[in-house]
Amino acid sequence: MTTATSAASAGARREGPGRTERPRRPAGPAPTTMAQAINRALRDAMAEDDTVHVLGEDVGALGGVFRVTDGLTAEFGEDRCTDTPLAEAGILGTATGMAMYGLRPVVEMQFDAFAYPAFEQLVSHVARMRNRTRGALPMPLTIRIPYGGGIGGVEHHSDSSEAYYMATPGLHVVTPATVADAYGMLRRAIASDDPVVFLEPKRLYWSKETLDLSEPPRTEPFGRAAVRRAGTSATLITYGPSLPVCLEAAEAAREEGWELEVLDLRTLVPFDDETVCAAVRRTGRAVVVHEATGFAGPGAEIAARITERCFHHLQAPVLRVTGFDIPYPPPMLEKHHLPGVDRILDAVARLQWESQYTEGGTP
Amino acid sequence: MTVLEQTPGRDDSGARPTPTAAWRPRTDPAALLPDETPFRLLGTSARLDKERKELWRELYRRLVHGRRYNQQATALTKQGRLAVYPSSTGQEACEVAAALALSEQDWLFPSYRDTLAAVARGLDPVQALTLLRGDWHTGYDPRETRVAPLSTPLATQLPHAVGLAHAARLRGDDVVALAMVGDGGTSEGDFHEALNFAAVWKAPVVFLVQNNGFAISVPLAKQTAAPSIAHKAVGYGMPGRLVDGNDAPAVHQVLAEAVERARSGGGPTLVEALTYRVEAHTNADDATRYRSDDEVAPWREHDPVRVLERELRQRRLLTDAEAEEAAADAERMAARLRDRMNAEPLLDPRDLFAHVYAEPTTQLREQDAMLRAELAAEDEPGEPGAAGHDHQHDQQHEREHQHEHQHQDQERAA
Ligand SMILES: Cc1ncc(C[n+]2csc(CCOP(=O)(O)OP(=O)(O)O)c2C)c(N)n1
Numbered sequence A: 001m002t003t004a005t006s007a008a009s010a011g012a013r014r015e016g017p018g019r020t021e022r023p024r025r026p027a028g029p030a031p032t033t034m035a036q037a038i039n040r041a042l043r044d045a046m047a048e049d050d051t052v053h054v055l056g057e058d059v060g061a062l063g064g065v066f067r068v069t070d071g072l073t074a075e076f077g078e079d080r081c082t083d084t085p086l087a088e089a090g091i092l093g094t095a096t097g098m099a100m101y102g103l104r105p106v107v108e109m110q111f112d113a114f115a116y117p118a119f120e121q122l123v124s125h126v127a128r129m130r131n132r133t134r135g136a137l138p139m140p141l142t143i144r145i146p147y148g149g150g151i152g153g154v155e156h157h158s159d160s161s162e163a164y165y166m167a168t169p170g171l172h173v174v175t176p177a178t179v180a181d182a183y184g185m186l187r188r189a190i191a192s193d194d195p196v197v198f199l200e201p202k203r204l205y206w207s208k209e210t211l212d213l214s215e216p217p218r219t220e221p222f223g224r225a226a227v228r229r230a231g232t233s234a235t236l237i238t239y240g241p242s243l244p245v246c247l248e249a250a251e252a253a254r255e256e257g258w259e260l261e262v263l264d265l266r267t268l269v270p271f272d273d274e275t276v277c278a279a280v281r282r283t284g285r286a287v288v289v290h291e292a293t294g295f296a297g298p299g300a301e302i303a304a305r306i307t308e309r310c311f312h313h314l315q316a317p318v319l320r321v322t323g324f325d326i327p328y329p330p331p332m333l334e335k336h337h338l339p340g341v342d343r344i345l346d347a348v349a350r351l352q353w354e355s356q357y358t359e360g361g362t363p
Numbered sequence B: 001m002t003v004l005e006q007t008p009g010r011d012d013s014g015a016r017p018t019p020t021a022a023w024r025p026r027t028d029p030a031a032l033l034p035d036e037t038p039f040r041l042l043g044t045s046a047r048l049d050k051e052r053k054e055l056w057r058e059l060y061r062r063l064v065h066g067r068r069y070n071q072q073a074t075a076l077t078k079q080g081r082l083a084v085y086p087s088s089t090g091q092e093a094c095e096v097a098a099a100l101a102l103s104e105q106d107w108l109f110p111s112y113r114d115t116l117a118a119v120a121r122g123l124d125p126v127q128a129l130t131l132l133r134g135d136w137h138t139g140y141d142p143r144e145t146r147v148a149p150l151s152t153p154l155a156t157q158l159p160h161a162v163g164l165a166h167a168a169r170l171r172g173d174d175v176v177a178l179a180m181v182g183d184g185g186t187s188e189g190d191f192h193e194a195l196n197f198a199a200v201w202k203a204p205v206v207f208l209v210q211n212n213g214f215a216i217s218v219p220l221a222k223q224t225a226a227p228s229i230a231h232k233a234v235g236y237g238m239p240g241r242l243v244d245g246n247d248a249p250a251v252h253q254v255l256a257e258a259v260e261r262a263r264s265g266g267g268p269t270l271v272e273a274l275t276y277r278v279e280a281h282t283n284a285d286d287a288t289r290y291r292s293d294d295e296v297a298p299w300r301e302h303d304p305v306r307v308l309e310r311e312l313r314q315r316r317l318l319t320d321a322e323a324e325e326a327a328a329d330a331e332r333m334a335a336r337l338r339d340r341m342n343a344e345p346l347l348d349p350r351d352l353f354a355h356v357y358a359e360p361t362t363q364l365r366e367q368d369a370m371l372r373a374e375l376a377a378e379d380e381p382g383e384p385g386a387a388g389h390d391h392q393h394d395q396q397h398e399r400e401h402q403h404e405h406q407h408q409d410q411e412r413a414a
């Protein structure tokens, strides 16, 4: 009998169109954008495992509105990279059924705010299916969502929706900030037997790194933050689109005499308490930086966790530099909303540098 | 004739450009329309085919069994053995026919009201009741049984059925998915999206809507202005079928045809079965607030078990002895169910953390340790208020536990 279980054993591969004549990779390091790295990760995953299917709106002939799925339909056929009807709940709902049968769907949501119709499927089914069935029905599903602002998008094209996903047990929530991580983390997401919300900072799609994709970058397991810059004065804790801003702020801070450490969380769920706490214990001061709104945002959780775990190491309260508590602004006003270098430096200045017992003066 | 073909002047001097094939309406609506009256077999001149008398008897036995199961489950709610039971009393023909229309390798996607369909498919009755007993959410392995978890969020199971059937077809496997939903559920967006995806993908799916007149208290007239639910199929480009949902042979025939159509590559079908929810929505509902006994009475007459039995007896396809044996068999099932449900289910609080992820996160391990410490403190004899007392110990324990796991992590990463 051919049943789900036969398809579930991903080992059983059929010959597909993708098995033959793939263009050879250019050998050696080459400048690569984040969009290209994600495209390459999808291609490599699809070539290695014919249970990997890409579904979404305009992912076929167009290659996605950000060109992230460029060439996949041409290479693997429409059954492997599919332009679906335009309905996000339907996309994720049918992908859920495909995963129940043992496939590894990778779903593309066209923009952050257009993932909301799929929210019920995500929260009520994708996130719970493994738990509901005591492990009998895992959900090896990746949901790619371009997110965040700073690209001059009109309303509904710039949301930072990570807190909704973080508040949903059963999901992994990850976001790369470097080109190498974009490749490595997406490969891990697709290989994961749990559902992964893969948030792609759309403002970084065109950021470049020199990478040798003939030797694909490997990334650590989910749940490991990365120290992107060493420093002793204070720790900036950030992720995704805010990482370059924090690095810039750290550079500028040197002029003021601060050596800021910059931590890239990379995975919001699972959360790396260990690395975060080790950093805060070293520096005694922390600022959390993200685009998402501050109230009940990711920074609130992070600040609470630090306070619970490293209170006696803190020289100052944990501060947050976040988007305002407003609906995402129109493009001509977004620069006031997004955390920038100055606002980060202002927060650093408020970290009670003179004494933990007196009003913090700026140095 | 398709809509496009009806457009006058289509071939006139290019006044109206001819759409490219990719976006042309492709379907002739006439062939998709449901019959004007619900399809029936019982009490019609079509008569039941004597050649298939084993099927009719099987349907009968299972209806009797199903009715007794519904009664027993409802009784168990009164004894506090089930948290809630949405009974399918009066709808057994649909439940049983859905299960029997499928082959071994096919999948069933039930809603919360369809425990009986799952049991008729061969699921262990106690495992099928896990959700409603409340000892876990799903008590069986969906892959082994090819029964998806009973779905509570309305219509959300329908896209799953489409995706699973589509996946099977892509893998070259012979699998049909049959998805069940109520009349109220057809107002949900997921109903629309599932039917649309299924038709576009020509997925091997059958949608069975049990139109039982109510969504809790709200009658169908407040759900839709469509000519019938079956008519909605036309909008998606799939056939709609209307059937008397209390006529088990008719429901079975319509579903079997739809399954066969799906299996042979013909794509999805929408079946609307007209039936009636004889009991309240669940044991927790009070139906007298929104309907009268006068309305219910004729449906008790047009009862699926009764109408089938009457016809089988008239046509001498069922003997007294066979009817008695069916009843006795149902009684044995009920007694076994009672016994098993009266035993306390095995509960392990640690299950709460075990299956959230393939590997519990550090945070879940900490919470698991905390709960274990709380439980251990409760178990300690002669220590009232032990929880506060043990706090220090808990933290120590937790630290050790965390340490142990960090160590394991390092090993794994290496
Ligand atoms: C998305 C969603 N909304 C509301 C409910 C609460 N609810 C449970 S059953 C029900 C009525 C459903 O009626 P119908 O689809 O006709 O199925 P029936 O109960 O008659 O079998 C409602 C409103 C739910 N389970 N899911």
Ligand SMILES: [Mg+2]
Binding pocket: B182, B183, B184, B210, B211, B212, B213, B214, B215, B216
């Ligand atoms: Mg109903």
